[in-house]
Amino acid sequence: MTTISIVGASGYTGGELLRLLLRHPQIEISQVTSESRVGEYVYQTHPNLRAQTTLQYTARSELQPCDLLFLALPHGEAQKNIAHYASLAPKIIDLSADFRLRDAAKYHEWYGAHADAAWLEKFVYGLPELHRAEMKTASHISGVGCNATCSNLALLPLVKAGLIDETKPIIIDVKVGSSEGGNSPNAGSHHPERSSVIRTYAPTRHRHTAEVEQELKLTNVHMTITSVDLVRGALAAAHVFVNKPITEKDLWKAYRSAFRDEPFIRIVKDKTGVYRVPEPKILAGSNYADVGFELDEKTGRVVSICAIDNLMKGAAGSAVQSMNVMCGFDEKTALDFPGLHPI
Amino acid sequence: MTTISIVGASGYTGGELLRLLLRHPQIEISQVTSESRVGEYVYQTHPNLRAQTTLQYTARSELQPCDLLFLALPHGEAQKNIAHYASLAPKIIDLSADFRLRDAAKYHEWYGAHADAAWLEKFVYGLPELHRAEMKTASHISGVGCNATCSNLALLPLVKAGLIDETKPIIIDVKVGSSEGGNSPNAGSHHPERSSVIRTYAPTRHRHTAEVEQELKLTNVHMTITSVDLVRGALAAAHVFVNKPITEKDLWKAYRSAFRDEPFIRIVKDKTGVYRVPEPKILAGSNYADVGFELDEKTGRVVSICAIDNLMKGAAGSAVQSMNVMCGFDEKTALDFPGLHPI
Amino acid sequence: MIAQLSAKITAECPECAGALALNGNTLKGEIVTCSDCGAELEITGINPLTLDLAPQEEEDWGE
Numbered sequence: 001m002t003t004i005s006i007v008g009a010s011g012y013t014g015g016e017l018l019r020l021l022l023r024h025p026q027i028e029i030s031q032v033t034s035e036s037r038v039g040e041y042v043y044q045t046h047p048n049l050r051a052q053t054t055l056q057y058t059a060r061s062e063l064q065p066c067d068l069l070f071l072a073l074p075h076g077e078a079q080k081n082i083a084h085y086a087s088l089a090p091k092i093i094d095l096s097a098d099f100r101l102r103d104a105a106k107y108h109e110w111y112g113a114h115a116d117a118a119w120l121e122k123f124v125y126g127l128p129e130l131h132r133a134e135m136k137t138a139s140h141i142s143g144v145g146c147n148a149t150c151s152n153l154a155l156l157p158l159v160k161a162g163l164i165d166e167t168k169p170i171i172i173d174v175k176v177g178s179s180e181g182g183n184s185p186n187a188g189s190h191h192p193e194r195s196s197v198i199r200t201y202a203p204t205r206h207r208h209t210a211e212v213e214q215e216l217k218l219t220n221v222h223m224t225i226t227s228v229d230l231v232r233g234a235l236a237a238a239h240v241f242v243n244k245p246i247t248e249k250d251l252w253k254a255y256r257s258a259f260r261d262e263p264f265i266r267i268v269k270d271k272t273g274v275y276r277v278p279e280p281k282i283l284a285g286s287n288y289a290d291v292g293f294e295l296d297e298k299t300g301r302v303v304s305i306c307a308i309d310n311l312m313k314g315a316a317g318s319a320v321q322s323m324n325v326m327c328g329f330d331e332k333t334a335l336d337f338p339g340l341h342p343i
Numbered sequence: 344m345t346t347i348s349i350v351g352a353s354g355y356t357g358g359e360l361l362r363l364l365l366r367h368p369q370i371e372i373s374q375v376t377s378e379s380r381v382g383e384y385v386y387q388t389h390p391n392l393r394a395q396t397t398l399q400y401t402a403r404s405e406l407q408p409c410d411l412l413f414l415a416l417p418h419g420e421a422q423k424n425i426a427h428y429a430s431l432a433p434k435i436i437d438l439s440a441d442f443r444l445r446d447a448a449k450y451h452e453w454y455g456a457h458a459d460a461a462w463l464e465k466f467v468y469g470l471p472e473l474h475r476a477e478m479k480t481a482s483h484i485s486g487v488g489c490n491a492t493c494s495n496l497a498l499l500p501l502v503k504a505g506l507i508d509e510t511k512p513i514i515i516d517v518k519v520g521s522s523e524g525g526n527s528p529n530a531g532s533h534h535p536e537r538s539s540v541i542r543t544y545a546p547t548r549h550r551h552t553a554e555v556e557q558e559l560k561l562t563n564v565h566m567t568i569t570s571v572d573l574v575r576g577a578l579a580a581a582h583v584f585v586n587k588p589i590t591e592k593d594l595w596k597a598y599r600s601a602f603r604d605e606p607f608i609r610i611v612k613d614k615t616g617v618y619r620v621p622e623p624k625i626l627a628g629s630n631y632a633d634v635g636f637e638l639d640e641k642t643g644r645v646v647s648i649c650a651i652d653n654l655m656k657g658a659a660g661s662a663v664q665s666m667n668v669m670c671g672f673d674e675k676t677a678l679d680f681p682g683l684h685p686i
Numbered sequence: 687m688i689a690q691l692s693a694k695i696t697a698e699c700p701e702c703a704g705a706l707a708l709n710g711n712t713l714k715g716e717i718v719t720c721s722d723c724g725a726e727l728e729i730t731g732i733n734p735l736t737l738d739l740a741p742q743e744e745e746d747w748g749e
Contacts, residue, residue, distance in 0.1 A: 198622065200580055200621075200646070200648050203580070203637035205641075222582065226578070229572035230539035230540075241512065248702070252722070269723055271701065271723060271725045272745055279540060294547050299565060343539070529747060531747050
């Protein structure tokens, strides 16, 4: 059995890792740490885990060596002690933004100085759909940004098919739920102020732009994030212009070939039905990314749409999926929950 | 006193017209028609009007002459009998899409054949911020599209200041509430299916594009509409690129000068506070359009944001505002409700 | 004699070019649904097999 510990397990992402890993037949959770909740049972912060486990939080200082370490700390924390964590486990998956970018200068541009930039090149970017081969031999895998993930998967088929006119701006307008902000409350997350909002809190310069440009090798990417009224869910609308006249059938072929054999990606573009376009809420708790598109033949604009659960495909789901690839398990293990409807 | 009748008053827009006009000191409502609800009291469809009025719906066939006729019929209806309605009242305000476009060919492109295209040129477009002077002498004023209105007002300062690089596409990503769909239920408006959605139901080719291109004399406009979880509200994020290096101060000047003396437009761009960017829900029931912006100096992208209540500034509010201008009343009459908070 | 497929064959959906597996007893005039895009298709001919979008009443959807 592969022994796993989670550092910083009291947050929403840590809770999702626990929910998934508790049902993973090939791993055993040895420790889960939380500085603020030492001694508490995990269900006291993750109520859906009541009667699922008797695990209690320990302090980071008591961490013992194990086979694989998940780091689910706030941004900026993991990079301070990465060498120490690496000494405790041969394999590390860090869900924060600390090791997503390969280029130290890019990291500095978007996040400021890095505490241990030499480690940046030792991590593989944590999206299996883009780095499955490298993950098989990797020891260190980073997390993924949730806004970056729905943006990357929306654009991937168009990039792979070489259809994008890169002389034109690529605008990605992402709509997100409240769980993106994590579990610490602030003035804006107070229910009377947060419900029914359409709050464009990041009109420009969103950090996840760097991940999209890095992973898809694009330069003309412009993101905008707007929070709306749901808890889990992110939906990216990527507005691109094609570089030659095409039809929707061409796009169907491009999307099918880009996602052939991908276990967690479904193409959703139906003629009828309430859910004919990708819809985040029905993906809550699942690791699916639903991708759709529409072509405006008159203008050559393609709107590519990707829906995910920001805590799953946008964080913990991709992390467990990456673990499965890294450890040689079946990639779908513990990630089979199909989502709920109605919800 | 100016006598007013409303044709098609049982819909959400008709209900808003009634709410506003019942508190207008200079007008008197003579008849309100609804073919499906003849004889019923208006409060039976508009519960907020209980004890406000004893008005009952009559049939269109019983319409008597009056000073001003509001037409709040489904698209395609008013144009069939416009000559008849014009014989009943010297002044008409039609809230549908039937007379918004000046160019018959444009109308045909987006809506199909028009029943009486000669009337298109007799109507003034129903956005006072763009046509106040013409409205003073007009007899016929059209309605405004709600998505078009928040888009137009988001772009207006940039157009007026000549700052837009029109060689680049103008992407407008609008997020809207459920009241946009009117009061007739469909499979997708059923509460368990409609709550918590992020539903991009119109990725391309939205009809309101025609109104934006007409009113702002632009050609490179691309709209996308996504419905989210609230009842009233629409928020447009217009992504444009400036045609020369500018600073946020330049933009402040452009927005101030574009909206100087406008009674219903507020510039909302604060450094702090929960409501530092335009937010539709706090505008519900008010006639305000809140407009904000953010500049990405590195890329020259401006994201201009406009929030409105789709039933008010996006429909009935602008209609009553237009009536005030057309009839020489104070433009703010009956439109003073400031909105609610918290909501 | 009702024209009928003799064996299982794969056709291409006219809407999304998806592969459509038709079983052996599919009849002319039958309506089948494309599993990729949900389009309703009418079998308009058997030899050779031809498909067309079935007339569909536009659902009131969206806003």
